[in-house]
């Protein structure tokens with residue numbers, strides 16, 4: 001186990017992390033450190049490498065170079081399911097919802113998957129009931145308690161994303177990765193989502209990719225700014241947003 005000078009092992013640490021696509025470095029020599037119990041944002045102009053970095057952290061892509069440690073354990077090159085088993089969950093991917101299943105059934109399936117029981121509904125509908133209480137608790141946590149018996153298809157967009165969050169939380173993640181949690185939302189849903197993330201962050205470590213700077217400012221302890229696959233700046237939001245290099249990077253994007 002690697003321990004840093006402050007004595008605390010970061011929940012996530014990458015060193016020299018890189019990913020090339022045909023000689024093009026989408027992620028280039030990234031040293032990222034995320035302290036346990038914090039909310040950390042990844043921001044940067046389009047094409048900066050944020051999604052590629054997320055895909056590396058979840059094992060959906062293998063790095064060309066560098067390493068990834070989770071709570072001091074080397075997870076570099078592990079397959080996505082192995083990384084998930086070690087407590088990394090990623091939300092929101094609405095495409096993974098099933099229209100006809102109720103919210104409760106979705107969460108019960110996720111809980112069964114966490115316990116290694118597979119995620120096939122048709123084989124196990126009766127066994128799923130053992131998770132009823134835990135599922136109810138998770139739905140209440142994300143504010144969907146009143147909708148538990150409705151099919152997922154009946155939910156509005158913002159609520160679908162809350163359900164995705166409940167599914168990620170069902171895995172009891174140590175590290176929760178949120179991929180643009182407020183993308184495509186109106187002002188009210190954004191505010192609700194910020195509140196929700198605030199609530200679920202207790203005892204968890206959260207890394208989010210976010211374009212909405214108000215959300216970043218409201219939610220995060222630290223921000224890493226990526227540009228051209230590299231870390232351009234890193235620090236508390238108020239420091240980073242006044243960094244001339246960051247301002248130039250975003251102005252450049254606005255002009256383009």
Ligand SMILES: Nc1ncnc2c1ncn2[C@@H]1O[C@H](COP(=O)(O)OP(=O)(O)OP(=O)(O)O)[C@@H](O)[C@H]1O
Nearest residue numbers: 021024025026044045046047048049050051052053
């Ligand atoms: N599979 C791939 N093959 C080739 N190039 C890729 C691939 N995936 C990403 N890239 C390139 O890597 C760079 C970083 O892309 P990435 O999607 O990680 O950026 P991003 O910061 O998430 O951007 P956005 O904010 O637009 O989602 C881009 O130039 C992109 O075209």
